[in-house]
Amino acid sequence: MGMSPRYQKVAIIGLGLIGGSLGFAAKRGDLAGHVVGYASSEATRARGLERGFIDEAAVSVTEAVKDADLIILCTPVGALEALAIEMKPVLKAGATVTDVGSVKAAVVRDVGPHIPAGVHFIPGHPVAGTEESGPDAGFAELFEGRWTILTPVEGSDENAVRKLELFWEACGAKVAVMEVGQHDLTLAITSHVPHLIAYTMVGVAADLEKVTQADVTKFAAGGFRDLTRIAASDPTMWRDIFLNNKDATIEMLGRFIEELMALQRAIRWDDGQTLFERFTRTRAIRRQIIAAGQDSPAPNFGRNPQHLTPAAKDEK
Amino acid sequence: MGMSPRYQKVAIIGLGLIGGSLGFAAKRGDLAGHVVGYASSEATRARGLERGFIDEAAVSVTEAVKDADLIILCTPVGALEALAIEMKPVLKAGATVTDVGSVKAAVVRDVGPHIPAGVHFIPGHPVAGTEESGPDAGFAELFEGRWTILTPVEGSDENAVRKLELFWEACGAKVAVMEVGQHDLTLAITSHVPHLIAYTMVGVAADLEKVTQADVTKFAAGGFRDLTRIAASDPTMWRDIFLNNKDATIEMLGRFIEELMALQRAIRWDDGQTLFERFTRTRAIRRQIIAAGQDSPAPNFGRNPQHLTPAAKDEK
Numbered sequence: 001m002g003m004s005p006r007y008q009k010v011a012i013i014g015l016g017l018i019g020g021s022l023g024f025a026a027k028r029g030d031l032a033g034h035v036v037g038y039a040s041s042e043a044t045r046a047r048g049l050e051r052g053f054i055d056e057a058a059v060s061v062t063e064a065v066k067d068a069d070l071i072i073l074c075t076p077v078g079a080l081e082a083l084a085i086e087m088k089p090v091l092k093a094g095a096t097v098t099d100v101g102s103v104k105a106a107v108v109r110d111v112g113p114h115i116p117a118g119v120h121f122i123p124g125h126p127v128a129g130t131e132e133s134g135p136d137a138g139f140a141e142l143f144e145g146r147w148t149i150l151t152p153v154e155g156s157d158e159n160a161v162r163k164l165e166l167f168w169e170a171c172g173a174k175v176a177v178m179e180v181g182q183h184d185l186t187l188a189i190t191s192h193v194p195h196l197i198a199y200t201m202v203g204v205a206a207d208l209e210k211v212t213q214a215d216v217t218k219f220a221a222g223g224f225r226d227l228t229r230i231a232a233s234d235p236t237m238w239r240d241i242f243l244n245n246k247d248a249t250i251e252m253l254g255r256f257i258e259e260l261m262a263l264q265r266a267i268r269w270d271d272g273q274t275l276f277e278r279f280t281r282t283r284a285i286r287r288q289i290i291a292a293g294q295d296s297p298a299p300n301f302g303r304n305p306q307h308l309t310p311a312a313k314d315e316k
Numbered sequence: 317m318g319m320s321p322r323y324q325k326v327a328i329i330g331l332g333l334i335g336g337s338l339g340f341a342a343k344r345g346d347l348a349g350h351v352v353g354y355a356s357s358e359a360t361r362a363r364g365l366e367r368g369f370i371d372e373a374a375v376s377v378t379e380a381v382k383d384a385d386l387i388i389l390c391t392p393v394g395a396l397e398a399l400a401i402e403m404k405p406v407l408k409a410g411a412t413v414t415d416v417g418s419v420k421a422a423v424v425r426d427v428g429p430h431i432p433a434g435v436h437f438i439p440g441h442p443v444a445g446t447e448e449s450g451p452d453a454g455f456a457e458l459f460e461g462r463w464t465i466l467t468p469v470e471g472s473d474e475n476a477v478r479k480l481e482l483f484w485e486a487c488g489a490k491v492a493v494m495e496v497g498q499h500d501l502t503l504a505i506t507s508h509v510p511h512l513i514a515y516t517m518v519g520v521a522a523d524l525e526k527v528t529q530a531d532v533t534k535f536a537a538g539g540f541r542d543l544t545r546i547a548a549s550d551p552t553m554w555r556d557i558f559l560n561n562k563d564a565t566i567e568m569l570g571r572f573i574e575e576l577m578a579l580q581r582a583i584r585w586d587d588g589q590t591l592f593e594r595f596t597r598t599r600a601i602r603r604q605i606i607a608a609g610q611d612s613p614a615p616n617f618g619r620n621p622q623h624l625t626p627a628a629k630d631e632k
Contacts, residue, residue, distance in 0.1 A: 078588075102538070127535045130615035131602070137615070146537050176534065186527045189520070191538025197513050198539070200576045202598040204505070204568070211502045217604045218492065219443045221462050222418070222507025223514070223546045225611045230539045232602035235595035242583045242591055252520070253580055257573070260516045264569055267558045272394075275558055279551035282518040286447070286548035288533045295541045299446035299453070301617040 003159070005166035007096075008033040011068035013061060013083060015039040015048045016234070017129060018100045019074035020138020023053030025171035028140045038064035039135070047135040066090045070167070073099035073111075078240035081110035093118040096160050100126055102187060102237075104151045104180040106244035112153060120160035125149045125183065126173060127191070133234040144172035145293055151180045188248035192241055193256055195230050196249065199238070202231040319475070321482035323386040323412075324349040329377060329399060330390035331355040331364040332550070333445060334416045336454020338388060339369030341487035344456045354380035355451070363451040382406045386483070389415035389427075394556035397426035409434040412476050416442055418503060418553075420467045420496040422560035428469060436476035441465045441499065442489060443507070449550040460488035461609055467496045504564035508557055509572055511546050512565065515554070518547040 010032040012019045019037065026032045037054030038061055039045050045057035058064035065071050065087040073080055080099060091097065097115060101107050107123050115121040128146035130137065148168045152161050165175045178186070205216045205224065220228065242249055266274040290297045326348040328335045335353065342348045353370030354377055355361050361373035374380035381387050381403040389396055396415060407413065413431060417423045423439050431437040444462035446453065464484045468477050481491045494502070521532045521540065536544065558565055582590040606613045 127538045129538075132615045147534050149535070182527075186531050186535055187538060189524065189527055190532055190535040190540040194517060194539040194543055196579060197517060197576065198542075199595055199598055200579055201510060201513060201572060202601050203594050204571045204575050206597060206601055208505065208571070211498075211505055213601075213604070215502050216506055216601070217608045217610060218463050219465070219502060219506040220605045220608075220610045222443045222445075222503055223510040224506040225605050226514075226542055226546055227510055228598070228602040228605055228611070229617065230542055231595075231598040233595075235592050235599070238595050239588050239591040243586055243588055246583055246586075249583060250580060253576075255520045255524075256517060257576070259520050260513065260569075260573070263512060263516055264566060267562055267565060270559055270562075272555050272559055275555040276551050278519050279515055279547075279549075279554050281522060282515055282544070282547040283551070285518050285522055285529075285532070286544040288529070289536045289541050289544055292533045292536075294533060294536045295544070296619045299448045301545065301619050303612045303617055 003163055003166060005029070005163065005170040006031050006033070007070040007167065009068045009070075010035050011058075011064045011071045012037045012054060012074055013064060013071065014074035014079075015044050015054070015135050016074065016133050017137040017142075018126065019072070020048065020051065020053045020135055021140065021142035022072060022074065022100075022138075022171065023048070024138055024140035025143060027053065029170045031167055031170050032070075036064050036068070044135045051135065051138075053138060061086045062090045067092055069095055070164075071095060071097045073097070073101075076234075076237045076240040077101040077103055077107060077110075077244050078236070080107055081114070084111040084114035088114045088116060091116055091119045094120075096120040096122060096164055098122045098124045098164060100124060102191060102241045103245040104149075104183045108151070108153055108180055120157050121153060122156055122161055122164050123151045123153070123180070124164070124168070125151075125187070126168070127187075128173075129233070131229050131232040133237070141172065143168070146173055147176050148173040149176050149178050149183055151178055151183050153180075184245050184248045185251075188245060188252040192245055192249050193252045195233065195238060196242065196253065197256065198227040198231040201227050319479055319482060321345070321479065321486040322347050322349070323483065325384045325386075326351050327374075327380040327384035327387045328353045328370065328390055329380060329387065330395075331360050331370070331451050332390065332449050333453040333458070334442065335388070335390035336364065336367070336369045336451055337456065337458035338390065338416075338454075338487065339364070340454055340456035341459060343369065345486040347483055347486050348386075352380045352384070360451045367451065369454060377402045378406045383408055385411055386480075387411060387413045389413070389417075392550075392553045392556040393417040393419055393423060393426075393560050394552075396423055397430070400427040400430035404430045404432060407432055407435045410436075412436040412438060412480055414438045414440045414466075414480060416440060418507060418557045419561040420465075420499045424467070424469055424496055436473050437469060438472055438477055438480050439467045439469070439496070440480070440484070441467075441503070442484070443503075444489075445549070447545050447548040449553070457488065459484070462489055463492050464489040465492050465494050465499055467494055467499050469496075500561050500564045501567075504561060504568040508561055508565050509568045511549065511554060512558065512569065513572070514543040514547040517543050
């Protein structure tokens with residue numbers, strides 16, 4: 001008999017985009033006997049029950065975690081250490097604790113020391129999301145075709161890791177196992193620095209004396225609007241990511257700035273050849289991402305009218 | 317009787333994404349008695365005829381332009397001066413010459429001096445596009461709901477401008493009239509700098525020793541993939557844009573780098589308050605763009621599975 005991806009009691013701490021989506025995915029796949037959720041806001045807990053991605057709302061972290069077989073921490077990473085301290089006394093022997101944070105070395109540093117012997121700590125990170133947040137944002141299909149990275153720590157139990165992999169796969173994800181430092185460096189380039197430059201660009205456009213915000217809005221289809229989507233992501237979550245992946249972010253940002261300066265210099269000195277070469281190379285990367293199923297092949301992400309279905313056109 | 321948006325003979329020079337889309341839009345709206353197209357490549361001309369966005373393929377610029385009532389220059393802006401010189405002897409009195417270039421001061425500089433008296437020169441720029449290029453990329457709905465900017469020059473004929481506005485509106489666009497310098501500054505922020513930073517970021521990701529391209533591709537859904545779309549745009553077109561909007565691009569790039577340094581410093585010094593404030597502000601801009609109809613309100617540009625129609629799901 002193969003190993004089951006199913007846990008008897010699953011506790012989800014933090015009921016936002018990821019917590020909600022995990023609850024829905026676990027229920028869709030019958031991956032949990034019982035899903036209990038906790039969020040510090042009562043309104044959020046009520047909304048979780050109402051939308052049905054949790055079976056029960058706990059009024060405290062300890063109540064949620066008690067007897068749980070799988071505990072998934074879905075809060076911004078800045079909150080994890082306090083959570084780990086709070087739940088430590090009630091963790092059941094043999095339980096698995098995981099998280100969904102976008103940084104991993106800091107999570108190992110903050111949570112690891114508070115995990116008792118006999119409890120499995122397996123940090124994780126689903127590379128999936130939207131610009132929305134809160135208990136209304138989640139949906140069962142969020143992880144479909146996306147990668148979830150697990151970064152087991154020294155001495156992680158092999159069976160516990162394997163079971164968590166099966167759980168994620170049953171949620172629709174592909175699973176990769178990486179070393180924490182490599183995770184943080186890789187995500188700095190595929191996620192953290194892209195978000196930082198998007199936030200920066202959108203912030204600059206809000207502050208100009210010579211161009212009005214009305215004109216920025218009107219002419220956003222020239223490329224700017226693409227950046228505004230990721231710059232609309234949850235501010236608390238992103239603050240915590242940058243504060244907790246400082247070295248890798250600053251390293252990758254250094255590369256970015258160096259390269260940007262090279263292109264600025266090419267513009268200043270009319271070096272069309274350099275510009276053309278750089279701009280040609282980047283097309284290949286887009287093609288790879290589409291070939292790997294990590295983005296839509298439809299032009300403009302499919303948002304042009306001719307790609308809309310008749311139903312979607314009627315909604316316009 | 318109101319003014320008609322219709323021109324008897326329309327010549328489209330350059331049969332790529334914009335030229336093709338204009339041909340289709342003109343035919344859909346019956347905005348042209350006859351559409352003649354020219355492209356330097358014979359294969360492109362043949363494809364234009366085959367797809368049907370032109371009625372006739374001319375074998376030279378002069379043949380296309382002769383007797384035309386509206387000439388729309390749809391090549392990269394670096395090619396415009398030579399085109400203007402070539403067509404000058406055959407332009408018909410009373411004809412309108414326009415273009416679709418993403419920069420306008422350089423077009424006025426390069427094309428303006430070669431327009432004979434009695435011919436109306438009205439530079440234009442549809443703020444619309446996709447990352448695709450070539451004669452297969454165009455479609456009639458490209459301009460739907462997007463803005464086209466006209467930058468009439470000193471002494472432009474009012475009726476000629478009005479007629480061109482009606483033509484663009486009949487293609488589905490909204491029309492704004494701006495001064496050339498203001499256009500170039502505005503587009504530097506809503507289009508040119510966003511493209512430059514996207515090209516830069518994608519270029520950096522291609523060149524790392526510590527992170528493989530395979531991992532960049534796998535984990536692109538963390539935000540990076542959004543940048544790869546605009547970094548897949550036509551290299552010749554973008555080289556010409558930067559070479560021809562140097563001052564505004566460098567000015568706006570200076571602001572961007574200054575702000576990026578401020579955020580880098582906030583990360584280095586654990587200044588979470590600054591990060592949180594900047595990241596909160598940028599959400600409002602996204603909302604404005606959606607409220608103005610310049611982007612889809614669907615999370616993730618609508619590319620998540622639950623937003624796909626059953627037909628699109630079947631295609632997967």
